[in-house]
Amino acid sequence: MIPAGFEYHRPGDIESALSILTQHGDEARVIAGGHSLIPMMKLRLTDLSHLIDLQDIELLKGIEVAGGTVTIGAMVTQHQLINDQGLADAIPLIREGSLQIADPQVRYVGTIGGNVANGDPGNDMPGLMQCLGATYELQGPGGTREVAARDFYEAAYFTERAEDEILTRIRIPVPAAGTGYAYEKQKRKIGDYATAAAGVLIRIEGGTCADASIAMTNLSDTPVWSVAAANALIGTAVDATARQAAIAAAIDEIEPVADNRGPVEFKKHVAGVILGRAIERAASRAG
Amino acid sequence: MNDQTMTPEQRAANLKGMGSSRKRVEDVRFTQGKGNYVDDINLDGMLFGDFVRSPYAHARVTGIDAEEALKVPGVLAVITAKDLEPLGLHWMPTLAGDKQMVLADGKVLFQGQEVAFVVATDRYAAADGVEAVEVDYEELPVVVDPFKALEPDAPVLREDIRDRAEGAHGPVRHNNHIFTWEQGDKAATEAVLAEADIVAEEMVYYHRTHPCPLETCGCVASMDKVTGKLTLWGTFQAPHAVRTVASLISGIAEHNIRVISPDIGGGFGNKVGVYPGYVCSIVASIVTGKPVKWVEDRMENLMATAFARDYWMQGKIAATKDGKITGLWCHTTADHGGFDACADPTKFPAGFMNICTGSYDIPVAYLAVDGVYTNKAPGGVAYRCSFRVTEAAYFIERMIEVLAIKLGMDAAELRRINFIKADQFPYQSALGWEYDSGDYHTAWDKALKAVDYDGLRAEQVQRLEDFRAGKTRKLMGIGLTHFTEIVGAGPVKNCDILGLGMFDSCEIRIHPTGSAIARLGTISQGQGHATTFAQIIASEIGLPADDITLEEGDTDTAPYGLGTYGSRSTPVAGAATAMAARKIRAKAQMIAAYLLEVHDDDVEFDVDRFAVKGAPERFKTMKEIAFAAYNQAIPGIEPGLEAVSYYDPPNMTYPFGAYICVVDIDVDTGETEIRSFYALDDCGTRINPMIIEGQVHGGLTEALAIAMGQEIAYDEMGNVKTGTLMDFFLPTSWETPHYTTDHTTTPSPHHPIGAKGVGESPNVGGVPCFSNAVHDAFRPFGLTQSHMPHDHWRVWKTANRLGLHN
Numbered sequence A: 001m002i003p004a005g006f007e008y009h010r011p012g013d014i015e016s017a018l019s020i021l022t023q024h025g026d027e028a029r030v031i032a033g034g035h036s037l038i039p040m041m042k043l044r045l046t047d048l049s050h051l052i053d054l055q056d057i058e059l060l061k062g063i064e065v066a067g068g069t070v071t072i073g074a075m076v077t078q079h080q081l082i083n084d085q086g087l088a089d090a091i092p093l094i095r096e097g098s099l100q101i102a103d104p105q106v107r108y109v110g111t112i113g114g115n116v117a118n119g120d121p122g123n124d125m126p127g128l129m130q131c132l133g134a135t136y137e138l139q140g141p142g143g144t145r146e147v148a149a150r151d152f153y154e155a156a157y158f159t160e161r162a163e164d165e166i167l168t169r170i171r172i173p174v175p176a177a178g179t180g181y182a183y184e185k186q187k188r189k190i191g192d193y194a195t196a197a198a199g200v201l202i203r204i205e206g207g208t209c210a211d212a213s214i215a216m217t218n219l220s221d222t223p224v225w226s227v228a229a230a231n232a233l234i235g236t237a238v239d240a241t242a243r244q245a246a247i248a249a250a251i252d253e254i255e256p257v258a259d260n261r262g263p264v265e266f267k268k269h270v271a272g273v274i275l276g277r278a279i280e281r282a283a284s285r286a287g
Numbered sequence B: 001m002n003d004q005t006m007t008p009e010q011r012a013a014n015l016k017g018m019g020s021s022r023k024r025v026e027d028v029r030f031t032q033g034k035g036n037y038v039d040d041i042n043l044d045g046m047l048f049g050d051f052v053r054s055p056y057a058h059a060r061v062t063g064i065d066a067e068e069a070l071k072v073p074g075v076l077a078v079i080t081a082k083d084l085e086p087l088g089l090h091w092m093p094t095l096a097g098d099k100q101m102v103l104a105d106g107k108v109l110f111q112g113q114e115v116a117f118v119v120a121t122d123r124y125a126a127a128d129g130v131e132a133v134e135v136d137y138e139e140l141p142v143v144v145d146p147f148k149a150l151e152p153d154a155p156v157l158r159e160d161i162r163d164r165a166e167g168a169h170g171p172v173r174h175n176n177h178i179f180t181w182e183q184g185d186k187a188a189t190e191a192v193l194a195e196a197d198i199v200a201e202e203m204v205y206y207h208r209t210h211p212c213p214l215e216t217c218g219c220v221a222s223m224d225k226v227t228g229k230l231t232l233w234g235t236f237q238a239p240h241a242v243r244t245v246a247s248l249i250s251g252i253a254e255h256n257i258r259v260i261s262p263d264i265g266g267g268f269g270n271k272v273g274v275y276p277g278y279v280c281s282i283v284a285s286i287v288t289g290k291p292v293k294w295v296e297d298r299m300e301n302l303m304a305t306a307f308a309r310d311y312w313m314q315g316k317i318a319a320t321k322d323g324k325i326t327g328l329w330c331h332t333t334a335d336h337g338g339f340d341a342c343a344d345p346t347k348f349p350a351g352f353m354n355i356c357t358g359s360y361d362i363p364v365a366y367l368a369v370d371g372v373y374t375n376k377a378p379g380g381v382a383y384r385c386s387f388r389v390t391e392a393a394y395f396i397e398r399m400i401e402v403l404a405i406k407l408g409m410d411a412a413e414l415r416r417i418n419f420i421k422a423d424q425f426p427y428q429s430a431l432g433w434e435y436d437s438g439d440y441h442t443a444w445d446k447a448l449k450a451v452d453y454d455g456l457r458a459e460q461v462q463r464l465e466d467f468r469a470g471k472t473r474k475l476m477g478i479g480l481t482h483f484t485e486i487v488g489a490g491p492v493k494n495c496d497i498l499g500l501g502m503f504d505s506c507e508i509r510i511h512p513t514g515s516a517i518a519r520l521g522t523i524s525q526g527q528g529h530a531t532t533f534a535q536i537i538a539s540e541i542g543l544p545a546d547d548i549t550l551e552e553g554d555t556d557t558a559p560y561g562l563g564t565y566g567s568r569s570t571p572v573a574g575a576a577t578a579m580a581a582r583k584i585r586a587k588a589q590m591i592a593a594y595l596l597e598v599h600d601d602d603v604e605f606d607v608d609r610f611a612v613k614g615a616p617e618r619f620k621t622m623k624e625i626a627f628a629a630y631n632q633a634i635p636g637i638e639p640g641l642e643a644v645s646y647y648d649p650p651n652m653t654y655p656f657g658a659y660i661c662v663v664d665i666d667v668d669t670g671e672t673e674i675r676s677f678y679a680l681d682d683c684g685t686r687i688n689p690m691i692i693e694g695q696v697h698g699g700l701t702e703a704l705a706i707a708m709g710q711e712i713a714y715d716e717m718g719n720v721k722t723g724t725l726m727d728f729f730l731p732t733s734w735e736t737p738h739y740t741t742d743h744t745t746t747p748s749p750h751h752p753i754g755a756k757g758v759g760e761s762p763n764v765g766g767v768p769c770f771s772n773a774v775h776d777a778f779r780p781f782g783l784t785q786s787h788m789p790h791d792h793w794r795v796w797k798t799a800n801r802l803g804l805h806n
């Protein structure tokens, strides 16, 4: 449980960080809270010679709510996400989800940027970001570009981000007023990744569902944002039949693997139960 | 108020003796981060050792190349079996009469086995060195199932002892067979089974788990070449035994070895055995002439140091139609892993598994245990229980439930009609034990009343109705357990470890000013010995507990003893403490009589003093007596006031308890919630109620972990699947339910203060209680047995199998 040796860099601005990253290529890696990266290094599953600590870069900090958009710096910790009242008012789903990540100790240092950039299917934020239709701003030697969270994840630990890019900010459209939300997660214990988790947004107009978004965590090698599941709700009263249809559609799209949390049949069943509960809670909050 | 005016009760309260919830004196340092653990020991020039471990569960080691490793800056040596062989140290004896490779000698038998020991100037260099050692393996077929291990064509795991006919515990019938241990009357039991009204049969599996103390195992070995003295600090639950074993293995004279157990961060049986890390550190220190530290990390601890349980217990229980048990039969297949490194008294290769008749008056019984080698880590230690007592308690408490189902009876009532009655003690069990004391009916009735058992059953009926009507998806289970433990090993006539009798000891010195120091052969790992043993002395000789220092764990200063595990400290060393205190009191009586100018028989002990009989105003306090022992020339009495006692207990002690818990189960997700837990413990005389409560809370939480999720799981290839705390369940305050504790007091008749030991009861009784609750919830749907741990997916699977998802 001791990592191999490495050089530690602590640049003060994004340009310096990028230049160190470019200089050392795949020998280098940025480190945010370190709570995904350091365990991998200690297990010697990740071997790198240069660690670039992002914590001194002001550009990557802060939460801003303006003009119908929330902008969150990559280095904002999960603890800060939970305790920012402006964010909780604008998008309460983020607080609800963040509170279900790991434990308080991890959340004090774990960042939203690290969580979404990591590409671990167990991370909760990627599903949440897909549910919310977030966009990631990536800055590389050639400039800045934006990638939708829904297009970002390719496979476990493989994302759209190029190795010489740094994720700087996350932009999230504030859901329409009255949108119901829920993040429901089954885990074995505090500090555990999801056995199954689901994020749901539901907007109800005149008793019928006008809009919905559904994403699931740790049930495939990427988060699963299911248009079909959402469509099964839209236009319905979100009654039991509609919920069952949404669940069936979502289960069709997930591909869980057996692990210590349980066999595939169990995970599929539980995914349905958890999603059903998330839909119910989100609908009950819509108004 | 002064000595003259205080009532005896006030004077007794001032002593903070037995019965007082005195605050733990240890906590002052622990809560301030001022403990002194092995890893806190840093010596000049100290080196660090780290292991190259096998990634395979079964493989031949065809080559070890250390060339690159030796080039890593800071790496000084890479030790392999070849280097240890000339010293005869490439294998070492285990506590169970087997031997174990210190470093891989031609092959490996489990994943995580020690292959080479890298010694370096710091921990990081050692880890880099480990990474650079190249080992060639040739994979061999893996056996992780003990039943398959005994099949005729199973691969031979232990080629070193291939084709032997006799093992350490009698004849063996297969290369992977370690022993058969039989107890009781086989013919009589089978006759009863053949003719019984009812026979319930079940396979009860108690899965493999791990004690997982917060502090992992480690040591610092320091060979002083000038004095020729080896000092060994380590996480040892039995420092004196470690010294003797170290002397026997290494050939260093025993007086030239000093073993010190500093503060220990939990042991739970994991720190009883001798590990390759200790041997390698000693060798490395002798070779380099420098102190060498080795501390394993969490994954190494879970993967390679001693596991617990892994018992497949096939049971048959016979009864009359109205539920009177007439016989018990048990055949256990015990998975011991690659080496037999169980920590049991020599004559008990399956520990005290023969306590498996439990709290019940069972006229005949038979037990056979087959020990088996597999490609898993060695161990089989008593994880917060006396040797295999948890397995035994789980077995009988499951069999009772299975019998209740077969009889269609309430399991509480079935227990009641079969309990050993209070007037049957001392009770001779069918499997050979003499239970010292107990009053099970009183405890049971108190427990049932406390939880409103009938009310709970009525609620459960209503819940079931609601469930069947589709009004809820949650089932309710009521878990019952009445356990009887056997602790305090033990009488030297039948209990020894490596030939060392399992007595224990205490030495007390009273200083002139009336304060004292006591040293014991045991070693606290969190049990609070410094608090409770001082209380025994306080009550026995009338000096305040706050004025008594307690020391353990240094073999140069403490009297010899067999250490702390198996709830033996209070039953054995606690008895020695009382006996040593009584020797002091006897001498104090003579001194007092001299000072008061009366005959010895004319003074009597009165809380903190000796007073003249019939004239309580004429007295000498213990403080005065202590001073007199040092400043008066008393004819016929030696100066000084100290005593030592080595206590060989006449019998074990038999704590018991009645536990009841209520669980709610979500059949759709398999999630469980412990709604309430009531624990009544009878540990005889209660020395410190607060410490008892703390021990019960801790033990119940371990029991919760074991029953509900904690396991060491292997895949078919022998890979450990639960090697980190992400997958190995260690509950936090979040998962821990509220516990209600209670007690009855039935003192042990043969123990000097009547105490029985309590540290392990909650683990022993808690596991069946949690498990029975889960089973009970599904009883109406036809469940008789489902194996632990009852984690989400297994509970879900049970519900699924019973058709509850349709």
Ligand SMILES: Cc1cc2nc3c(=O)[nH]c(=O)nc-3n(C[C@H](O)[C@H](O)[C@H](O)COP(=O)(O)OP(=O)(O)OC[C@H]3O[C@@H](n4cnc5c(N)ncnc54)[C@H](O)[C@@H]3O)c2cc1C
Residues within 6 Å of the ligand: A029, A030, A031, A032, A033, A034, A035, A036, A037, A038, A039, A054, A074, A075, A100, A101, A102, A103, A106, A109, A110, A111, A112, A113, A114, A115, A117, A118, A122, A123, A124, A125, A165, A166, A167, A168, A191, A192, A193, A194
């Ligand atoms: C015990 C435990 C339990 C946990 N449970 C959960 C859980 O339930 N749910 C959950 O979601 N997470 C969980 N986590 C993970 C935790 O939330 C991590 O903190 C998070 O996944 C990563 O954030 P970080 O800031 O620590 O990133 P790091 O570990 O520092 O980095 C993670 C990866 O992202 C890359 N990276 C980081 N920042 C950037 C950036 N700005 N641009 C480009 N790449 C970047 C790093 O190079 C690295 O590859 C758990 C962690 C632990 C230790």
